[in-house]
Amino acid sequence: MFPLVPTLFLADVITIPPPTSGRRYLTQSQEIRPLPGQLNEIPVFNSNSPEVVKAEGILLSTFPPTAKKFPNAHLNLPISGQFDFFSHHIARPINKQQTLYQGVLIYNPSSQPVTLNILQGLSYVTSPDAPFRELPPTVEDPQGQVFSGPGSRLAGDILRGRHQRTFAEQIRIGPQQTQMLFSLPIPTASARSTYLRLQSDGPVHLANLVRFGTSTRFPSLPNLPGLPISPVSSLQMTGLGQWQDLLNIGRLAEPRDVIPTLQENVYSGEKVYGRVAGVSVGSQWRGTVVDRPGMNVLTIPYRGYAFSYPLSTVATATLGTQQIQSAPLLARYPDTAIRAHGNYGVQYHLTLPLYNPTPQPQRVSLLIQTPFKQNVASNRLTFIDRPEGQVFFRGTVRFTYADDLGQTQQRYFHLVQRQGQQGESLITLNLPPGGSRSVDVELIYPPDATPPQVLTIKTLDSDAG
Structure with a gap:
């Protein structure tokens, strides 16, 4: 743990x-x-709530609410130019036999094709990539081999300019079309931390989704850095269609975190940042x-x-x-x-x-x-x-x-x-x-x-x- x-x-x-x-x-x-x-003024798609995920649904969506079953789950905000993607979530499903998968969709609302360049991309999960371990307070680390937990490893590797081949260098999105940015598992009782630096030549909407999949072995899959070859779920393989269904009919993922205190400068009592x-x-x-x-x-x-x-x-x-x-x-x-x-x-x-x-x-x-x-x-x-x-x-x-x-x-x-x-x-x-x-x-x-x-x-x- x-x-x-x-x-x-x-x-x-x-x-x-x-x-x-x-x-x-x-x-x-x-x-x-x-x-x-x-x-600076670079937008960041920033997904950290709910931190602990027990039920599938929508973590964060900037898609338009049109034709969505739960319009309040969509923030209707296009992003263009340079922007970053950050997410950090923990899987704790009620049924521990299920595997939680994180899928990110990207949609081009315009009438022209859009090219998305992934300038840097990293994603680590607690086990096996970055387990928490006891470390001394200070360790000089010239090679980038010292870390404890996915957040620690992620931050150090971003700083060093590292990039995982897990992520495509470029994605082409047709007019009014949706593509998968990535789909990765979050093992039960583990956290996954992900950071991408992106550049788009047109407006896009993103959605960060989670749903459960049944494990099936696909030994011919290429090994992803830091991730096991198997088991890989059939959900991950079938891809876009099921993720789009979840986007259209899904509600916000649960359980919801504690509601924050809206007044920033409240200095007494147990007020919540959220x-x-x-x-x-x-x-x-x-x-x-x-x-x-x-x-x-x-x-x-x-x-x-x-x-x-x-x-x-x-x-x-x-x-x-x-x-x-x-x-x-x-x-x-x-x-x-x-x-x-x-x-x-x-x-x-x-x-x-x-x-x-x-x-x-x-x-x-x-x-x-x-x-x-x-x-x-x-x-x-x-x-x-x-x-x-x-x-x-x-x-x-x-x-x-x-x-x-x-x-x-x-x-x-x-x-x-x-x-x-x-x-x-x-x-x-x-x-x-x-x-x-x-x-x-x-x-x-x-x-x-x-x-x-x-x-x-x-x-x-x-x-x-």
Whole structure:
């Protein structure tokens, strides 16, 4: 079995549980700054509700509601140009002998043919592709072989630019015609995480569907990367017709997730963020992290001090910055999240032009940390000396920079952090007096993470090694 990530609940103003087992809290006094940059305007077909699927139906459809038995299951939103596809769902059928299949349809509503290019495509299932396993908090991973769970593996491989041949490079869709984008199984009690980067030369509608199939062996099928050759269902083989029938007569898949709280800035009580089923706006967050707008350097902290920038903030966990990074939604179902909370699958690309203004050489470390979430204090972070319980972040971070010899280094670290975890120094740079060094920090926010995290820049004490 693998750990479930619970539905996100709105935090109280400060969400710090009482200490247990003799653990003690650690409060760091340091500035927390809003993260420079912004989301781009790339639409994302964003399917994460219901996360746990027990009954077949429609997970997310942007098809027109015309001639559909359940019109409320269709959001009627065409997408064109560059867009992304993200889905993360867990199969837990009542009849455990059944296999759940995920099928994605794509429809061309226009009078001209449309070409869809799949620029990058990856999909992993918990077993056998990416089982959850215990890993150290920090592992340097130059080859991309370290992961725990499908979200962790997916995020790391997207970052590395990998692509599975499971997905066709191009699909041609005739006028008013529908094609299969893909159809893949989700084994019982497993999760499947999928991310595609797409380019269409005309408007299209998409639908993400799930239904059960009877297993039948087809040993002549080509082996799909990360997927077993058999059993493969007859449903998967017969393809388009049955999926179109489900689209036309199916209702929204069940069970439905907890209905979210609609007011974003509610700070007390057990308010619910909910899970996402809609089209969000923003596939990447790019920013150059400088002292203030108009500047071109990031002045390092005083020796022995640090400052931090939040990552993936949500409405009531901005760490005092009042900056909500969650992507807005163009369309959604009424019982699902009002923003893409957590920004699952969003690529953060941050450039830090570090500058040492002092007459002494300085050593600067960069860390990723997972403090306790709060919404009021921008001058401190709270951690705990022995983090326990649920993992809040499993994923890969990439650092690109020039070393002391001027050679470009690109280093990958896989991180596992629990709530209140201070994290470890990932890279340390030597800056001469008046010197500068630019660092690129990149990550794909993993589907099974819980926000927020922070990127911390710290200038070490003089006696630090």
